[in-house]
Amino acid sequence: MTHAHDPSLNYLNCxxxxxxxxxxxxxxxxxVMYMWSIIASMILGGILAMLIRxxxxxxxxxxxxxxxxxxxxxxxxxxxxxxxxxxxxIIPSIPAALGNFVLPMxxxxxxxxxxxxxxxxxHLYLIGAAxxxxxxxxxxxxxxxxxxxxxSTTTETSVVVAVxxxxxLGFSSIFTGLNFIVTIHKMRPPGMGWxxxxxxxxxxxxxxxxxxxxxxxxxxxLMLIAVERIMGVGIFNPELGGDPVLFQHLFxxxxxxxxxxxxxxxxxxxxxxxxxxxxxxxxxxxxxxxxSIAIAIFSFIVWGHHMFVSGQSQLxxxxxxxxxxxxxxxxxxxxxxxxxxxxxxxVSLDTxxxxxxxxxxxxxxxxxxxxxxxxxxxxxHLHDTYFVVAHFHFVMVGxxxxxxxxxxxxxxxxxxxxxxxxxxGRIACAVSFVGFNLTFIPQFLAGTHGMPRRYWxxxxxxxxxxxxxxxxxxxxGLGLVWALVNLLRSFGSGRQAPANPWGxxxxxxxxxxxxxxxxxxxxxxxxxxYDMDLVRYDESIDGYVPVRPHPDDPHIPLVxxxxxxxxx
Amino acid sequence: xxxxxxxxxxxxxLLQGGQGGGIFFPRPVTEAxxxxxxxxxxxxxxxxxxxxxxxxxxxxFAVRYRRRRKGEPVEKSPxxxxxxxxxxxxxxxxxxxxxxxxxxxxxxxRRTAPxxxxxxxxxxQKWAWSFAYPEGFASNELHAPVGRPVKLxxxxxxxxxxxxxxxxxxxxxxxxxxxxxxxxxxxxxxxxNLFCAxxxxxxxxxxxxxxxxxxxxxxxxxxxxxxTDLSDLSPLELGQRLYTLKTxxxxxxxxxxxxxxxxxxDLYLSERExxxxxxxxxxxxxxxxxxxxxxxxxxxxxSPAMPDFSAGPLKVQPNELIGLxxxxxxxxxxxxxxxxxxxxxxxxxxxxxxxx
Ligand code: HEM
Ligand SMILES: [Cu+2]
Ligand SMILES: [Cu+2]
Numbered sequence: 001m002t003h004a005h006d007p008s009l010n011y012l013n014c015x016x017x018x019x020x021x022x023x024x025x026x027x028x029x030x031x032v033m034y035m036w037s038i039i040a041s042m043i044l045g046g047i048l049a050m051l052i053r054x055x056x057x058x059x060x061x062x063x064x065x066x067x068x069x070x071x072x073x074x075x076x077x078x079x080x081x082x083x084x085x086x087x088x089x090i091i092p093s094i095p096a097a098l099g100n101f102v103l104p105m106x107x108x109x110x111x112x113x114x115x116x117x118x119x120x121x122x123h124l125y126l127i128g129a130a131x132x133x134x135x136x137x138x139x140x141x142x143x144x145x146x147x148x149x150x151x152s153t154t155t156e157t158s159v160v161v162a163v164x165x166x167x168x169l170g171f172s173s174i175f176t177g178l179n180f181i182v183t184i185h186k187m188r189p190p191g192m193g194w195x196x197x198x199x200x201x202x203x204x205x206x207x208x209x210x211x212x213x214x215x216x217x218x219x220x221x222l223m224l225i226a227v228e229r230i231m232g233v234g235i236f237n238p239e240l241g242g243d244p245v246l247f248q249h250l251f252x253x254x255x256x257x258x259x260x261x262x263x264x265x266x267x268x269x270x271x272x273x274x275x276x277x278x279x280x281x282x283x284x285x286x287x288x289x290x291x292s293i294a295i296a297i298f299s300f301i302v303w304g305h306h307m308f309v310s311g312q313s314q315l316x317x318x319x320x321x322x323x324x325x326x327x328x329x330x331x332x333x334x335x336x337x338x339x340x341x342x343x344x345x346x347v348s349l350d351t352x353x354x355x356x357x358x359x360x361x362x363x364x365x366x367x368x369x370x371x372x373x374x375x376x377x378x379x380x381h382l383h384d385t386y387f388v389v390a391h392f393h394f395v396m397v398g399x400x401x402x403x404x405x406x407x408x409x410x411x412x413x414x415x416x417x418x419x420x421x422x423x424x425g426r427i428a429c430a431v432s433f434v435g436f437n438l439t440f441i442p443q444f445l446a447g448t449h450g451m452p453r454r455y456w457x458x459x460x461x462x463x464x465x466x467x468x469x470x471x472x473x474x475x476x477g478l479g480l481v482w483a484l485v486n487l488l489r490s491f492g493s494g495r496q497a498p499a500n501p502w503g504x505x506x507x508x509x510x511x512x513x514x515x516x517x518x519x520x521x522x523x524x525x526x527x528x529x530y531d532m533d534l535v536r537y538d539e540s541i542d543g544y545v546p547v548r549p550h551p552d553d554p555h556i557p558l559v560x561x562x563x564x565x566x567x568x
Numbered sequence: 569x570x571x572x573x574x575x576x577x578x579x580x581x582l583l584q585g586g587q588g589g590g591i592f593f594p595r596p597v598t599e600a601x602x603x604x605x606x607x608x609x610x611x612x613x614x615x616x617x618x619x620x621x622x623x624x625x626x627x628x629f630a631v632r633y634r635r636r637r638k639g640e641p642v643e644k645s646p647x648x649x650x651x652x653x654x655x656x657x658x659x660x661x662x663x664x665x666x667x668x669x670x671x672x673x674x675x676x677x678r679r680t681a682p683x684x685x686x687x688x689x690x691x692x693q694k695w696a697w698s699f700a701y702p703e704g705f706a707s708n709e710l711h712a713p714v715g716r717p718v719k720l721x722x723x724x725x726x727x728x729x730x731x732x733x734x735x736x737x738x739x740x741x742x743x744x745x746x747x748x749x750x751x752x753x754x755x756x757x758x759x760x761n762l763f764c765a766x767x768x769x770x771x772x773x774x775x776x777x778x779x780x781x782x783x784x785x786x787x788x789x790x791x792x793x794x795x796t797d798l799s800d801l802s803p804l805e806l807g808q809r810l811y812t813l814k815t816x817x818x819x820x821x822x823x824x825x826x827x828x829x830x831x832x833x834d835l836y837l838s839e840r841e842x843x844x845x846x847x848x849x850x851x852x853x854x855x856x857x858x859x860x861x862x863x864x865x866x867x868x869x870x871s872p873a874m875p876d877f878s879a880g881p882l883k884v885q886p887n888e889l890i891g892l893x894x895x896x897x898x899x900x901x902x903x904x905x906x907x908x909x910x911x912x913x914x915x916x917x918x919x920x921x922x923x924x
Pocket of ligand 2: 255256259303305306
């Protein structure tokens, strides 16, 4: 890679060779490796999804001879699809890939608080992923990503290896969370009080709290499965004296908060995008910041909404339903604030913003359909149908993954120092958006008509919905591949990226692209992260530069110390 | 109705569909289902309003304030407005409280059977449903008359399953080691679907059962009688009845297709290759052992998934065993010849039309 205007080293070219990557302590390199690993996992999970959709193209009338996949293969594929997409893709996507890359830079810091733990957490990710692959090779996994007992404690597939993989991945996630919390507490630069932090950091902070408090419970539940399988101790299987509903409580105590591990950082990315691409101060900063924390707290007390028909007591269900509605409020607040941010702004439709706008639509549907599931009466009918499948794809793919793509496109110039081409990027986003809606809107209808989830075969009356859905999936796949190809092509032909291509005021843009090995050659002074007046457009570089550059470093704006009135 | 009101009502009619079911739901067949649909559409229209609000807002702002030129000056506007933000915090809070309330009644109603309901015990087992009626027989079909409250008491013999009847909007997990319950009162005769909604392995998607609502008490009672009165049936007729009653039909076809277990077609006197590599002839004794101790001799290519018929809820009595063996014989050329020679009268047996 060449850097015409800046001959000095950057984090990509400062050291070479595979070992310099795998052994690195640099948060940027770790973030980038996470990103490629996640994209690779996503391709694997995506291929499985296509095979699932191929199977569902037409009903089999109960006859394996008419099927694309056998029942057992199908059950393994949807399990692996879910496990890969959740544990290897969506959960680490924004925190571990983008968060790792951006968080220290947003603080004007050199690295995270514990770089070695950070490296360990990436290595654990690789080990966990490898264990999942081993479980595929040694008998597969057919429990669904939810591992419900006693099916999971009695099936003959390779459950022990797989739960051990998920257990290791859990530690990877815990370590990342721990690192972020300490980094945010201890390494904020002078002048950056809590309420001068970019909202992405608030989101990561809230996410990290969930990761370190909830993940151990998942680890525990999964280990108990292994204990029951290996030693025959009756924990979940009633034949041995256990209780299957207990497993669901333990599982959802983690997995409901985990869905907010997926969406909170996505919301953080969106807050950055809406402000930057509207060239406006984010609207309602404090409400957004507090709502992240509120979501993190509420997310711990709603898990029973996955169990309204599981046999848990009616009273428990009633309480969980009431509590569940509490998470809807902070989610709604954020959406209102993003839309309000655009008011009277200078709204550009660059690729990251297009993804962000798509999420308004997609999260709108995903979040609002959550209301039907939180309501007791309607959940009886909708639970475990395709309605739920559609709901969580709207939130996890439509919202979290699209936000990840917004973030990848947003920070790509900072990561690699090159600009991808805008138009193909936008078109790929539009194609994915159309494909996504085509795939999942019909699934709501299949669900309300009563098609249960995890079905290898279905009643012929559900065929039209499944046909449209499969066609949509192909379009969605094409859109995503197109986006990836467009990004990759920037390595060959992309224009050199300016330090601040979008005009953001957060600190990661106050240093050259790609970033130098230690992020900043000169410690940046801290202003309001959304004060867009700190930078102005410079036509000669097609990027933004400080209005009043700091005398020691042209990338950094000069900030009046008087502005730092914040507490702490 | 004014033309404007009609226009406004049109999409609602299409979506909600009144008696016809509409684009979202199968036609509601119980009062509880109708109540469920009312709650659904209440949420739907509130959600639709907010969805439109944010998306129209986003599109209008994106177009109205689109960037015409890079670096264009941006008019100053406030970056927060506490009163506005409180409004859009408090209004949704009130709405969701109301939604919670609206869903409460339907939930408690559908989980609390009225006293005196007709009680059917439902057992899920990989991968068939068995319904035990108070008259003392079991079937793998769910029958009930119109207008009578029916309580379902569920459990499972192995992993989790879940009874789901979309037309009634009811669902309840069948959990091993405990009873759960739900109930319904159907207002319309007909045949409806019952699906298994909790993932339970290979045949999960095939684990369905017909729900048959009889148009009145009399036809239902006739059906009950036909089920309980097995005394003057010939062995073959008895076997044919038991083939569905004892849930054999969910795993063994009579047309040669492979479901979970081997088909009964041409089974009698054929050579069977077992898991352990040995071969045996499927004579009466082989059939007897296969029924009573199925796991002792598993046919190659199949798994030992057959329930226990030597004891427990599905126990096969000696006369029933004879019936079943006779029925299996009647599914093959050799067996039919034998039955005819014995004068047992193979008429009515022969090729099974039984549809799953
Ligand atoms: C806006 C507020 C939301 C509400 C009120 C809500 C409500 C619910 C409820 C009640 C269920 C259980 C449905 C059932 O199993 O019958 C559910 C399922 C689910 N939701 Fe949400 N949800 C919301 C947002 C989200 C978000 C943001 C995510 C993830 C990013 C998410 C992911 C999921 C997943 C993965 C499941 C199903 C898991 C499974 O059974 O495999 N939800 N949601
Ligand atoms: Cu949840
Ligand atoms: Cu099932």
